[in-house]
Amino acid sequence: MTYDLQAVRDRFPILRRQMGDRPLVYLDSANTSQKPQEVVDAVADHYLRHNANVARAMHMLGEEATDAYEGARARIGRFVGAASPEEIVFTKNASEALNLAAHTLGAGLGPGDEIVTTVMEHHSNIVPWQLLCERTGARLRWFDVTEDGRLDLEGAEAEGLINERTRIVTLTWVSNVLGTCNPVAEIARRAHAVGARVVVDGSQAVPHQPTDVTALGADLLAFTGHKMCGPTGIGVLWGRHELLETLPPFLGGGEMIEVVEMERSTFAAPPYRFEAGTPPIAQAVGLAAACDFLDGLGMEAVAAHEQQLTAYALERLQAIEGLRILGPTEAVDRGSALAFTLADVHPHDVMQLLNSRGVAVRGGHHCARPLHRRFGVQSTSRASSYLYTSPEEIDALAEALVYTRDYFAPRARG
Structure with a gap:
């Protein structure tokens, strides 16, 4: 059965929102998911x-x-x-x-x-x-x-x-x-x-x-x-x-x-x-x-879509210089939440600058402070996809992260 991503996205009115002059890229589904019209x-x-x-x-x-x-x-x-x-x-x-x-x-x-x-x-x-x-x-x-x-x-x-x-x-x-x-x-x-x-x-x-x-x-x-x-x-x-x-x-x-x-x-x-x-x-x-x-979508199909998307996101994010992913770096026995640090940029700054480009992620310790201490970091940024997330939205995330890193680079050198 083909997973019709556009048909899925059409059931979520909020995904048609514009954030200023940019489309909403919602990558905070581990925090809360969006709701389809049926619900x-x-x-x-x-x-x-x-x-x-x-x-x-x-x-x-x-x-x-x-x-x-x-x-x-x-x-x-x-x-x-x-x-x-x-x-x-x-x-x-x-x-x-x-x-x-x-x-x-x-x-x-x-x-x-x-x-x-x-x-x-x-x-x-x-x-x-x-x-x-x-x-x-x-x-x-x-x-x-x-x-x-x-x-x-x-x-x-x-x-x-x-x-x-x-x-x-x-x-x-x-x-x-x-x-x-x-x-x-x-x-x-x-x-x-x-x-x-x-x-x-x-x-x-x-x-x-x-x-x-x-x-x-x-x-x-x-x-x-x-x-x-x-x-x-x-x-x-x-x-x-x-x-x-x-x-x-x-x-x-x-x-x-x-x-x-x-x-x-x-x-x-x-x-x-x-x-x-x-x-x-x-x-x-x-x-x-x-x-x-x-x-109605089929949970097997949902899981397959997310695994493919997670593999793509891991590939795109690991190619960004200065970005470190916490957790498994392969889409094997792994969910879609991706927590990461970006160079010397504070996760709250990452979150705010991505928001200015229409990309919604979370920054902080994600109610898991002991785990962050275990990895020697105070907090991370987290992008989390779901059944309605598209590869193009992963591309938008990656491009926004490169922009964010480069935006803060002069301040980091100073």
Whole structure:
């Protein structure tokens, strides 16, 4: 099946924007993706025709809203290969999903227990575990990375890192900085061999490649809607149902309860046990529409397009004198996020000068400060493509980077 890039781009009205006298070149999709017309229409239609609270009102609008919300749960479950809709827990973003995992899995941890993560994690998959260790006395340990940005699973420091004291192993599937695609199944095998639970941050993976949670090896998987053509304000925690049934509530409030008495309360079955209060109803509808859109393209086709584009971007950027890419320099087991430094130019200056030429990238530590420290840099610039990115936009990025380097060169010599 031919991937019709222009037809894909035509579904994203924002890509037709002009930035002054230049076309928009949007290369910040690892931060948030753009939204196709289908998703915008689905959210608007819900608010205009079906808006009501769910699981409460018995009138027609309430029934329609509940059907749409639970239909979205089932649709998103199918998108990631969940065994049942009840394995899908809605949150407001992946950060909340990871906090939910840390709070609930952490019940019963204490001194002597260990949690293992990696140095390449987003802060959202570091801080919740740090807080859990502070509450319980457990110890946080982590895998390092090699100089080429791969997870160091065989070095001396990695030996024995997962052991009989390990209770939880948590890692990113694909790094939001390095683009590295980690061997989740292998790490899960090691973790399960010692009885540990495995939590995966799939925020940079689920939007870009086919996902089968039953084959991944994880026990819990977090991802977010706004990076996969869906709305902001909705995230997902997938969990094996037999595990979800054993976990305590995360937040208290309406709809997560079974019976409330002044003395005590009992709680609903998963996933409702973890969804206190009014949920992100329209956002769930929008995310379901995004799943329809992505499956219509075919996730295999999306992944193939991105791999070709990433290979081209690596080739173009590595040809620029003074530019250093962090992470793998070949498009093998690698996502589309490209973090780099450019000569002596600060990433914020790179970001601003590229913006003046219509090119949108991100500059900073990308919520991964420990990883940047590991590579001896304070921050980087990051260009991240997606299913709507064209080779011509990679050319525009490369040309803008050369312009930026040359613009700042006299100042650097001075």
